[in-house]
Structure formats: C-alpha cells, structure tokens
Amino acid sequence: MKKIVKKIKNFKYRIFFDENISENIFFKNYLDNISKTFVIITSKNIKEKISIKIFNLLQKINKKVLFIEIEDDETNKNLKTAEHIYKQMLENNFLKDTYIISIGGGVISDISGFVASTYMRGIGYIIIPTTYLAASDAAIGGKNSLDCDIGKNMIGTIYHPKAVFIDFDNFKFLKENEIKYGGSEIFKIALVNNKKLFKKILQSKDISKEILIESIKSKLKIIKKDQNDKNFRKILNFGHTIAHAIEKESNYKISHAKAVYLGIFIESYISYKKKLLSFKNYLKISTYLRDNDLLDNISTMNIDNLIIHISLDKKNVFENILLSLLKKIGKSVYNVRIDKKFIKNCLTRCLEVK
Numbered sequence: 001m002k003k004i005v006k007k008i009k010n011f012k013y014r015i016f017f018d019e020n021i022s023e024n025i026f027f028k029n030y031l032d033n034i035s036k037t038f039v040i041i042t043s044k045n046i047k048e049k050i051s052i053k054i055f056n057l058l059q060k061i062n063k064k065v066l067f068i069e070i071e072d073d074e075t076n077k078n079l080k081t082a083e084h085i086y087k088q089m090l091e092n093n094f095l096k097d098t099y100i101i102s103i104g105g106g107v108i109s110d111i112s113g114f115v116a117s118t119y120m121r122g123i124g125y126i127i128i129p130t131t132y133l134a135a136s137d138a139a140i141g142g143k144n145s146l147d148c149d150i151g152k153n154m155i156g157t158i159y160h161p162k163a164v165f166i167d168f169d170n171f172k173f174l175k176e177n178e179i180k181y182g183g184s185e186i187f188k189i190a191l192v193n194n195k196k197l198f199k200k201i202l203q204s205k206d207i208s209k210e211i212l213i214e215s216i217k218s219k220l221k222i223i224k225k226d227q228n229d230k231n232f233r234k235i236l237n238f239g240h241t242i243a244h245a246i247e248k249e250s251n252y253k254i255s256h257a258k259a260v261y262l263g264i265f266i267e268s269y270i271s272y273k274k275k276l277l278s279f280k281n282y283l284k285i286s287t288y289l290r291d292n293d294l295l296d297n298i299s300t301m302n303i304d305n306l307i308i309h310i311s312l313d314k315k316n317v318f319e320n321i322l323l324s325l326l327k328k329i330g331k332s333v334y335n336v337r338i339d340k341k342f343i344k345n346c347l348t349r350c351l352e353v354k
C-alpha cells in the first residue's frame, strides 16, 4: 500500500492509498491491531457497494462491529444526527476503546469526526473517504463540523483521524455530478498555494491519482504551518465565505462541491477588484471555470440574503468581513477586510455576467 506520512507537531498523519483495500493484508492487520470494537458510520448510497465489504472483513477477524447508517445529505449534518449515533453506541455498550470507521463523503466524515472527538471525551477514528472532495480535503486536516439553523459548519472541533485509507476503486460508483464538481477543493488548493498543480489541472481532463496525491501533499504542508487554523491555514478558506452563503441560501440544494466553484469565481473577482489579483490571472481562472461548465446558474439568488449569510460567517471578527483572497495563482492572503457594499457590488456583477 502506498502512503504519505507527514509529521505535524507530535502527531503523524498517515494517508494510505490502494485499490480494493478490503482485500489488502496490510489494511486487515491494521484494523486487527488497533481495536476489538468498531462502529462503521456510513450511508445508504454506499452501504452495499463499499461499506459492507469492510463490515464483513471486521466480522471475519472476530471484531465487535456496529453498523450505523445515516442519511448523508447536508441537511442531516447536525447535532440531531450526532445524538442519534451517540445513542446507538451507548445502547450497544461501545466503550472508550472503540474505533469509528467513517465510510463516505465529506458529510459522513464531518459527522464521524465530530462524534469521535466528543464520544466519551474522544475515541479513535479512521476515515475511508469515498468522494474526490472528501479524499482531497474533508478527510485531511482534522477539521470536522456540523451545521445549525443559523449557518453552515458552525459547530465543530479539530480532531485528527488515526489514519485515512483511500481506495481508488470506490470512485467508480460516483454519479456524474459528484465527479464533475468533485475537484473543486483541489482547484482551490492549487490556486492558493500550488501553481504547478494548477497547470496540471489545466492539462488534465480528470482527477488523476497524481493530481489527488499532489493536492493532499499541498494541504498537509499548509496544515503543518498552522494546525489550529490561527493564521496561515486560513488561506484554505478562499472561496468558502461566498460558497457557504450560497449553500445556505439554496437550502443546501446546491452542493458544497458546486458552491466552492462559484465561491472561487466570485472571490477571484473580488481579489481582482481589490487590486490584489491581476486581470490576466482572474481571466485564466474564470475561463477555466466557464470552459468546463463548472458555474451553476444562481442569477436569481437574493443578494441581500447572501450578504446576511456572509455577515454571519464564523471567520468574521467584530462585524468585519474577513476573506482569504488571491494575489497570484499559487499565492494568497488571509484576513482581508472587505466592506459589505463592496461585496454586494461584486456579487451583483458576478451574478449578472455569469
């Protein structure tokens, strides 16, 4: 099994890659050694094709396993779902030595990470991400979050998984849209910190293994500099203030992956209008997004409502809207203070011309 190991403070990040991991001896031994009891958190969509194989493997090596299936659309990424999981684990007598195995996209890994970090004050967990977005981003870096009525990702912790196992076979079950938009976080990572990766993306039609691995390495490098999101890691928020507002305003009908492309488009425009990014670079980004048909039509969205969501973003400080923006392709800045009126003008322009 190929692996990336990155030491971040006193913690070693371990990310393994292979095909068909449920048949892999290393994977089997890994699970055999870490615990006697496991809880698999997964969803209906992936249960039969993916998760059941891991369940069977755990049974074969005589582990106590509980299978918890949840609805994995964004509207269920909340405390109610977390409570449902805690309850099942408690009722079935799962104690502190339990390991959670998260099998799914970013919704499943966010919920699983949150539950792992809070159940009995914290238990071990591993992630098997099954979407490109989760493999490139949600599973990497230890952030987890739940949504609440007020906004997206408002509740959460930073709690690292003991390991991440990426099985390339799992991506073959993805629907067309999950593949089409699944590279949005990779595109973001390239824009904020890796110009070479940006060039590779422009030259490639798909999300290749090489692109995925390069993107993970880039993210780990950023996290190594600022594990707790106090300063440099904030560059990863590029595109996200607008993306989260769009998701919320659409009542989560627009997926996170799609919204991130829109957020990148609008925040690139803001970067250009703030005289941080050149027009040439803004054009390079917007042309890629248009040519690949990655911008959903949101021209009817209510801009005043978007501004309300943006004003409630958790990255703001003392009512100041703070954005992470681009200076160049591969270079970014964080904590840029932006006036509400300025954002409103940019939003109006972007929604018109898109």
Ligand SMILES: NC(=O)c1ccc[n+]([C@@H]2O[C@H](COP(=O)([O-])OP(=O)(O)OC[C@H]3O[C@@H](n4cnc5c(N)ncnc54)[C@H](O)[C@@H]3O)[C@@H](O)[C@H]2O)c1
Pocket: 043, 045, 046, 072, 073, 074, 077, 104, 105, 106, 107, 108, 110, 130, 131, 132, 133, 134, 137, 138, 139, 140, 141, 142, 143, 144, 145, 153, 170, 171, 172, 173, 174, 175, 178, 185, 256, 257
């Ligand atoms: N914690 C972080 O650092 C972080 C980073 C980025 C995104 N996120 C979060 O991740 C979530 C988005 O994740 P996502 O894009 O993976 O979406 P998702 O988890 O909603 O999954 C998208 C859909 O694909 C299905 N699916 C997943 N794997 C599949 C497979 N292999 N085959 C077929 N169908 C499959 C799911 O059942 C779901 O219907 C958002 O909630 C976002 O906030 C978190």
